[in-house]
Amino acid sequence: MSETYIVSAARTAIGKFGGSLKDVSPIDLGAHVMKAAIARAGIEAGNLDQYVFGNILKHGHGQLLPRHAALRAGIPADVDGYAIDMLCSSGMMSTMNGDTAIRAGDADLVLVGGIESMSQAGFVLSARARWGYKLLIGGNTEQLQDAMLVDGLTDPVTGELMGEETERLCAAHGVTRAELDEVAYLSNSRAAAATAAGKLAAEIAPIEITERRKTVVFATDEGVRADTTMDTLAALRPAFSKEGVLTAGNSSQLSDGAAAMVLASEKAVKEYGLKPIAKILGGAWAGVESWRFVEGPVPAIRKLMKKLDTNVDSFDLVENNEAFSLNNVLLRKMLEIPYDKVNIHGG
Template sequence: MRDAVIVEAVRSPIGKRNGGLSGIHPVDLSASVLNSLVERAGVDPVLVDDVIWGCVGQVGEQSLDIARNVVLGAGWPESVPGTAVDRQCGSSQQAVHFAAAGVISGQYDLVVAGGVESMSRVPMGSSSGDAWPFGEGFRERYQGVVPNQGVGAEMIAQRWGLSRAQLDEFSLASHEKAAQAQDAGHFEGQIVPIEVDGTTISADEGIRRGGTPESMAAIRSAFQADGVITAGNSSQISDGSAALLITTSAKAAELGLRPIARVHTAVVAGDDPVIMLTAPIPATAKALAKSGLRIEEIGAFEVNEAFASVPLAWLSETGADAKTLNVNGGAIALGHPLGGSGARLMTTLVHHMRDNGIRYGLQTMCEGGGQANATILELL
């Protein structure tokens, strides 16, 4: 019986907007991650059946099937294909789902799933430009409301009764946890140093130290004059890439590879596209129901910190133990390179599970259009 196992997972550092990674083309950034993945695994890339690469802004430098361009830019054999995936912020988590389904069905024996976003070079929203992506049917159904993630985050805060102080406290904790993880070397085993114009970038750039409730309170609201969502309690605009190598247990044994974790359960869910960011809640419920596991059996959670209100509402609805959520910080501190974030979260989760002997981990993230992927991993 075929399964899907992760045998290696790596990521670049996450660069802040116009920071250290802004000087490297997204194809070259991805190629560095891709080559490090197979080097660490000890696998000849000619064996890879496909590269499934998440990317949201598939325009300009990230256009024309960036996955195939990454494969060729990495110097891999021309026989290795690649395809780009866009499920908004969950694009590279969806890439993992497609890869797992491919190896379980027998379409693949060895596949790479990952993603990239260079938001410094391809700004958010570039793919639609001035075009109207929704259509008249959408406008009529939702009474002309144009979905806006920041406004959706405000709606969540209002619906779940989350105060500005709670959001800021959560955000400060994200930076504190990320700083502690960085200082303790918890990210070193997962990060691929990136060379940019003679400089080596080897650490996440977005972590801020020494923040206080007072400094957070001084930041103005971003989406509503009297709102609670600010740049300080939202994810950062970032550059970054991550990748995972996926195969079956049988193929891993044949190639002499040691599996880290099994893709136990993989689901996707939809919810209200106007509030947009609530789908991790039903996605988590769907994953738990399909897996037969209880939330108390999950020892680690990665819930993307698109805005602080998202994981806080998720905690309120799921009853998960807050101590097991984003223990190494999240996108508020580390950054959110859209198409690369799903694979970044999963890479961090896989390493955390292995380092701490945690049997089950769950990842979920809100996505444009009111969607969410949820993945349960089992440590092997």
């Protein structure tokens, strides 16, 4: 069984909702990072065996969005791939699937990643519109539905927004506003410092966009607030509940962006003279009750540690999906991972 190596990685800078990337289609975002990752790996697009990309918001952009992005990136039609929809974990799952394909001997070079444009999520009517409306009176009305909310940010099991569910989980764990704001402050200050020091530049593939009829290069993450303080965070109003602890400051912004990596087998590394930047030791995923989704990384990490016969203390750095500050708070509370190891360049 082959080991799996990461031989290149590239991402766009992250655009805030309605920001610099709002007019760039997810297909173009995906194509851009695909081309960048392939070029950085030093391979030809035709050398790929397959590609796997996470994508959730696809309404209005055609069938199998990663396929269109791949063709636009110059990947030959006889190299095929597929999309994964596992919400926040979609990009990570694409990497795990690529790793599995290589370990199983089904592929030697796999392009993996994630593509999303929340700014280009459409509005839709329900299926009732297809068959015609007989009466729209007495409360039997019809509304436009926001595909971003319906397909991306609302739990169909509970009918709640992700933020509303996270408020419940904060209460269940007794997490305070101050604890959440501390993580938010660390995240912003670290991201601002890393940006100012140029530590993120190497991973970003600059993309040309049009602003005010001029072509400009977009290469810096939007939404990082270098002037964030504990006082400014404390002044923000609750976002999801009148007496809640979640705010716009300790919850992640809506964003647009894409990222890609090339995974290679030992055979491919030798055959193409590739230079690995990391080796994948393994992966694991775990399920939780839908409203407790923020806890999801905890059982997944425990499962992976058992699989690898190691423990979290063996790792110097941890990257965690920081959808809400609670994500990192729970890593410390439930796994005793200190903040100085988590998302050291911001989350």
